Amino acid sequence: MRAVRKRFAFLFRSTMGLVLVAIASIALVTAFFGMISGPMDELGVKAVFVRTFGLQLDPAQREGRIIILYHSIAMAVVAIEVYFITSRWPMKPDEQTRINSTITIGYLTSMVFGMWFAYFGHNYIFHGLFIAGQTLVFFAGILLTVALWPWRAEYRTADPDVSRTRGGLDLERVALFVMAVSTLGSVLFGAIPGSLFGNGFETFLAEDVIRQPEKDPLQLAIIGHLHIMLTLIAIALNLIVGRWFNFRGRLHKWAMPLLIVGTIIITMGVWAVVPFERIAHIIINVGALPVLLAALLLTVFVWRKITAARLAELQLAKPSLAQRARALLHDPLKFGAVWQMVYMNFVVTAIGIFMAIQLDKIIRHWPAREERVALTGHWHVLSGIIATIILLYYADQAGLKGRLRQWFGWIVIIASDLAFGAVAVLETRRLYVDELGQQPLVDTMMLLTDAGLASVLLLLGILMVWRLADLFKRKGRWQEEKAEVLP
Amino acid sequence: MKRNLLAVAACLLGACAAPALPATTPSIDTGVNPEAWVSIPAGTFFSGQHAEPALISHDYKMMATLVTNAQYARYLNDALAAGRVKLDGNRVVGYYAGDPFSGAKHEEVIAAGDWPHFTINAPGSRITWSAGAASIPIFAANPGFENHPVTLVTWFGARAYCEAQGGRLPTEAEWEKAARGTDTRAYPWGDTIERNAANFYDSRDPFEQASGKAGDTTPVGFYSGKTYSGYTTLDGQSPYGLHDMAGNAWQWMADVYEGQHYRYLRGGSRLDYGYNLRLWTRNNVNPEHAGLAIGFRCAR
Numbered sequence: 001m002r003a004v005r006k007r008f009a010f011l012f013r014s015t016m017g018l019v020l021v022a023i024a025s026i027a028l029v030t031a032f033f034g035m036i037s038g039p040m041d042e043l044g045v046k047a048v049f050v051r052t053f054g055l056q057l058d059p060a061q062r063e064g065r066i067i068i069l070y071h072s073i074a075m076a077v078v079a080i081e082v083y084f085i086t087s088r089w090p091m092k093p094d095e096q097t098r099i100n101s102t103i104t105i106g107y108l109t110s111m112v113f114g115m116w117f118a119y120f121g122h123n124y125i126f127h128g129l130f131i132a133g134q135t136l137v138f139f140a141g142i143l144l145t146v147a148l149w150p151w152r153a154e155y156r157t158a159d160p161d162v163s164r165t166r167g168g169l170d171l172e173r174v175a176l177f178v179m180a181v182s183t184l185g186s187v188l189f190g191a192i193p194g195s196l197f198g199n200g201f202e203t204f205l206a207e208d209v210i211r212q213p214e215k216d217p218l219q220l221a222i223i224g225h226l227h228i229m230l231t232l233i234a235i236a237l238n239l240i241v242g243r244w245f246n247f248r249g250r251l252h253k254w255a256m257p258l259l260i261v262g263t264i265i266i267t268m269g270v271w272a273v274v275p276f277e278r279i280a281h282i283i284i285n286v287g288a289l290p291v292l293l294a295a296l297l298l299t300v301f302v303w304r305k306i307t308a309a310r311l312a313e314l315q316l317a318k319p320s321l322a323q324r325a326r327a328l329l330h331d332p333l334k335f336g337a338v339w340q341m342v343y344m345n346f347v348v349t350a351i352g353i354f355m356a357i358q359l360d361k362i363i364r365h366w367p368a369r370e371e372r373v374a375l376t377g378h379w380h381v382l383s384g385i386i387a388t389i390i391l392l393y394y395a396d397q398a399g400l401k402g403r404l405r406q407w408f409g410w411i412v413i414i415a416s417d418l419a420f421g422a423v424a425v426l427e428t429r430r431l432y433v434d435e436l437g438q439q440p441l442v443d444t445m446m447l448l449t450d451a452g453l454a455s456v457l458l459l460l461g462i463l464m465v466w467r468l469a470d471l472f473k474r475k476g477r478w479q480e481e482k483a484e485v486l487p
Numbered sequence: 488m489k490r491n492l493l494a495v496a497a498c499l500l501g502a503c504a505a506p507a508l509p510a511t512t513p514s515i516d517t518g519v520n521p522e523a524w525v526s527i528p529a530g531t532f533f534s535g536q537h538a539e540p541a542l543i544s545h546d547y548k549m550m551a552t553l554v555t556n557a558q559y560a561r562y563l564n565d566a567l568a569a570g571r572v573k574l575d576g577n578r579v580v581g582y583y584a585g586d587p588f589s590g591a592k593h594e595e596v597i598a599a600g601d602w603p604h605f606t607i608n609a610p611g612s613r614i615t616w617s618a619g620a621a622s623i624p625i626f627a628a629n630p631g632f633e634n635h636p637v638t639l640v641t642w643f644g645a646r647a648y649c650e651a652q653g654g655r656l657p658t659e660a661e662w663e664k665a666a667r668g669t670d671t672r673a674y675p676w677g678d679t680i681e682r683n684a685a686n687f688y689d690s691r692d693p694f695e696q697a698s699g700k701a702g703d704t705t706p707v708g709f710y711s712g713k714t715y716s717g718y719t720t721l722d723g724q725s726p727y728g729l730h731d732m733a734g735n736a737w738q739w740m741a742d743v744y745e746g747q748h749y750r751y752l753r754g755g756s757r758l759d760y761g762y763n764l765r766l767w768t769r770n771n772v773n774p775e776h777a778g779l780a781i782g783f784r785c786a787r
Contacts, residue, residue, distance in 0.1 A: 038760060042689050042700075059673035059680070059765050060536050202537045211771055213591045213746040278592075360593055367737075367752070367772040367781075369763065435779050436508065436611045439701040439758075 007471055007478065015087040016481035018100060019394060020467055022076045022083070025111060026387075027464050029073060030457065033119070039450050055119050064203040068118040068130065074229065075107035075137050080390060081236045082144060085176065088243045090155060095147040099140050106136025138187055145180040148173060161248045163256035171256035172247075176239055178260050182267040183232045189271060190225025193218035207372045211364070217274045224280075228270040230382055231291075235263055237389055238295055241337055244393060245302045255297040262290035281356070292349070295341050302338045303328055332409025333396040337389050343417055347424040348382045354428075366430050374427040381420045384453075388416045391460065398467070399477060411459055419452025508611055508698065512631035515715055519708025521558060521634060523551040524787070525665070525727050532664040536767040538671040541660060549657055549665050550784040552707035552730045553636035553738065554648060556613045556628035560637075562648050563605065563614070563626040572604055572647065574624075579605040581647050591746030595773070603775055604644030611779045612639050613704075635704040636736045636782035642750040642774035645739040645783035654787035656741035659769075661786055662753050666733070666766050668726030673765045675725035675732040680761035684710050684723035685734030687761050693718050694757075702757050704782075705735055733764035736782030748773060756780035 011017040034040065035049040036057070050057060057065070082103050086096040110133025117126040149155075156168035163171035196218055197203055206223045209215055215223070238259070247255070265287030273280040310327035311319050319327065329335055355363050355374060363371055395408055422445040425432075433441050470476040526548050534541035563579060566572045572581040585599035607616055607624065613632035616624035628635075640648070642656075649655050657665070666675050674680060682690045686705045689695070693715065695702035708730040709715075710723035725732045737752035749771035755764035758780045762768075772778070 041761075059678060059762070060538070060671075062762060062765075063536075211593075211747070211749060213593065213744075360595075364593060365773055365776070367770055367776070367778065368749070369759065369770045434610065439699060442701075443699060 003474075010471075010478045010482040012104065014482045015083050015100075016397060017478070018083045018104060019080050019397075021104070022080045022107070023391075023394060023460075024464050024467070025108065026073055026076050027457075027460050029069070029111065029115065031461065033069060033115075034457070039446075056121050057119075061118075063205050063208075065118040066205065067203055068114045071134065072107075072111040072114050074233075075110050075134065077233060077386070077390070078137065079103045079107045081233065081240060082140065084240045084243075084393075085144065085236070086147070088240065089148070089173065089176065091147050095143065099143045099147060102136055102143060103140035106133045106138075106140055109133030110137065134191075138184070138191075141180065141184050141187065145177065145184060148177045148180055150174045150177050159248075161252075163253045171260065172239065172242070172252070175256050175259045175263065176236075178263050179232055179235050179239070182263055183229070183236075186225060186228040186232060186267065186270065189221055190229065193221045194225075197222070207375045210371060210375065211368050215277075220274045220277060224270040224273040226379070227284075228267060230379060230386075231266060231270075232263070234382070234386055235259065235291060237386060238291075238298060238341070241302075241341075241389065241393065242298050244337070244396075245298075245305055245334075247298055247301055249301065251297040251301045255294040255301075258290035258297070259294040262287050262292075262294065266291065285356075288349075292345070299338045299342055302334070306331060306334045332406060332413055333392045333400070336409050336413040337392045337396075339413060340385050340389050340392070340416075343420070344382065344385045347420045348378060348385070351424055351427060352378060362431070370430060377423045377427040381423050384416060384420060388412055388456065391456075391463075395463065398463075398481075408459060408463070412456055415452040415455035415459075417452075419449045419456070422446075422448035422452065508703065510613075510615075510629055512629075512635075512694075512703070514631045514633070515706045515709070517634065517706050517708035517711065517713065519552060519711060519730060521550070521552045521555045521707055524548040525551050525729055527661070527665050527727050530664075530669065532667060532669050533671045534660065534663055534767075536765070541664075543660055543664055547657075547661055547786055548654075549661070549727075549729060549786045551728060553736055553782045553784050554645075555634050555707055556637045557633040558637070559605075559640065559648060560614045560626040560628045562651055566647070566651060567624070571651065573601075574607075575601065575603075577607045578603045579607070579644070581643060583643050583646075586743055586748060587745070589746050594746055595748040597748050597774060602643040603641050603777070604647055605640055606777060609639050609777065613637070632704075634706045634708075636707055636731070638704065638736055638779055638782050639777040640781070640783065641777045642739050644777075646741070648783070649785035649787075652785055652787075654785040656739055656783060657786035658742050659740045659751055659753065662732075662738065662740060663766060665727055665729050666725045666754070670726075674723075675729070675766070676721065676723050680764065681721050681723075683719065684721040685731070685755075685764055686710070686757045687734045687755060687764055688757065688759055690734070690757075690761075704757060707731060707735075709735075733766065734759075736780050737770055737778070739781065739783040741786075747771075750774045752781060 011021050036046045036055065040046045040049070049055070083100060086099050110130050113126040113133065114130035117123060117130055150170055150173040155170055155173055157164050157170045158168055165171065204219070206226055209219055212219075242252075242255075266284055269280050269283030269287055272283055307324055307328045310330045311324070314327070316323055351374075363374070391412060392409065395405070400408055426442065426445040426449070429438055429441055429445075470478055526546065529544050529546050531540055531542050533539065563572070567574070567579070572579050580601040581604050583597070583599065583602045586597035588594065588596050606612070613629045613635060614626050614637065615629060616626045618624060646656055672678055674684070676684050686692055686694075686702065686709070689700045690702070692702055692705055694705055697703070710720045711730065712722040713720055723733065724730055732754055734755050735757055736754070737756045738754045740751040740753060742751055750773070752770040752772065753768070755768060
């Protein structure tokens with residue numbers, strides 16, 4: 001009994017334990033519900049799975065199911081970010097405990113009962129618990145925002161190497177605070193119309209109303225909500241990765257103000273989509289620029305740092321270009337976390353900008369269902385990239401070493417990028433191939449996407465099995481993580 | 488290593504190559520008459536995903552099947568001979584009186600004038616032509632594809648065809664009632680997607696076995712419970728007896744909505760996943776677009 005209690009203490013009271021539970025929850029949901037995805041349907045697995053587990057897949061409720069699935073996974077991702085924030089930034093221990101416990105109960109309640117409601121028959125008490133869970137996650141967000149309040153005397157900094165005001169206000173903490181406030185507002189921006197649609201169970205996916213010339217304010221709010229939430233999750237991750245690498249110096253001093261200003265402008269732009277739809281996109285694009293620049297500065301800092309560290313390890317004072325490149329690529333987990341951010345610019349940002357610029361000239365001349373494919377791919381890739389960065393970070397923190405670290409890191413990078421690249425080609429296929437030639441391209445890209453994603457999911461599965469096996473060890477890795485005081 | 492890279496490059500290049508869609512195919516007699524019309528009575532029905540009650544206050548008729556290649560080829564020959572449409576380069580064009588334009592966001596002008604109906608020898612077309620007297624082409628359906636749905640016809644071409652038959656394109660409401668009947672079903676035959684009831688992506692019909700998961704068009708009325716060379720179909724007819732109301736080819740709708748130049752499509756196609764065949768699913772595109780998986784049927 002004591003052994004079980006110890007493990008529960010690790011899983012639910014330590015940062016790495018909580019992160020592990022959240023990743024494992026996402027992995028379980030992905031593995032279970034992945035069985036009813038397109039490729040599994042084609043393999044005949046879906047039909048057997050639906051029969052075996054008694055899944056209730058009313059065709060009219062498909063959109064509602066998908067929305068609950070997205071929210072269940074998103075809540076767990078938000079929880080992972082919150083765990084990292086509460087452990088990596090100075091905070092009172094009781095605040096950390098309150099925030100972590102509230103969000104843990106919240107996302108787990110939301111996930112378990114939400115998914116049950118969506119896929120195993122409509123028990124409306126479960127729907128209520130799904131909403132209650134999300135409310136707890138929101139409440140944890142309020143607690144986090146209060147805890148992050150950067151104007152407290154104890155959070156002021158005199159460190160000359162970090163971004164701060166003359167009065168010692170820590171601008172990295174301000175960036176976090178702004179992200180947290182923006183998130184709370186943006187949650188309401190989606191929750192209020194969501195409650196209206198949800199209560200009437202007249203759900204819709206944003207991709208399905210793209211060509212509706214007049215969208216009502218609630219539809220606009222939902223579209224804004226999904227965009228800003230993903231953006232804010234990415235911004236939070238940017239800050240977490242910065243903390244991982246102890247981001248500081250000149251680039252940090254530039255990056256933090258850019259991130260703060262960018263976050264505020266983007267958020268305002270998205271909120272403005274309801275009253276001022278015509279200019280909202282311009283505001284959002286203006287805000288996106290400083291955020292992307294801040295990410296670029298982080299990239300430069302990290303790559304320089306990991307290259308320098310490896311060269312110092314090898315004691316190479318005057319390295320050649322090839323030696324520098326080898327040093328940069330030496331640690332795939334560290335290189336990859338930032339590389340994925342760079343890659344995002346090719347497979348998400350560039351395509352998004354292209355689609356926006358060429359919307360009327362090219363994209364709107366495609367059938368709507370093909371524009372829909374492009375949009376769906378666009379945000380799935382962004383979500384996927386965020387997930388891989390978290391995975392690489394977690395693998396690093398979990399102490400993956402040696403060859404295992406190399407194999408894990410490179411497979412995650414190569415396989416996921418192959419999949420994301422294939423999706424990008426799939427999204428834009430009409431640009432390169434006429435309609436008659438599309439199917440072979442679609443088939444090949446789907447194969448590459450499935451192969452890439454399956455490889456990453458397989459690795460995730462192996463990682464989770466390793467961690468599960470570790471829990472059965474008396475002096476496993478979990479013991480070290482439980483005791484570890486993380487930076 | 489080099490060999491592996493070459494293999495990957497070859498695979499990717501292969502992906503971009505045009506597939507060999509067959510120009511001819513063995514004829515399949517489905518026993519369904521493409522000239523048949525089905526009567527649909529006035530009355531209420533459930534519309535859309537959330538099954539809102541709706542009313543159609545007039546009786547109407549709709550074609551039992553999608554318009555076939557043979558029917559459209561015959562029409563092109565008649566219409567060209569009668570001067571209702573004309574040739575403009577390799578396109579058959581015809582007059583359209585234009586849409587009202589309200590200057591809404593993304594709206595494009597559909598002005599009065601000649602608009603394309605059909606492109607001669609468009610890649611993937613199953614209607615070919617040969618030179619006739621006075622350089623007027625004679626159109627004919629490719630052997631074996633006579634009773635397959637015609638595709639690559641623009642909204643203008645579909646509309647003109649229906650008018651020539653004394654009819655018109657169906658409205659979205661008319662189409663949905665004809666497909667759904669008076670209950671809330673998701674597919675013409677019921678509430679579950681069935682591989683043998685319609686032609687959609689990876690539905691594993693005999694044409695997919697020949698051309699890959701996207702397959703090809705199936706003859707109109709193919710899914711009526713008959714068995715073809717060992718392949719048994721389910722009865723995919725709608726409650727009123729219309730064929731192919733889900734899958735095979737998207738179907739042009741008549742509606743012109745204020746502030747939009749798009750024309751709407753219903754029914755899903757051979758290129759779409761099963762969920763796109765749900766009866767409330769809408770697609771849209773510019774009216775001059777001609778797609779490999781877009782066909783039509785008429786109402787009157």
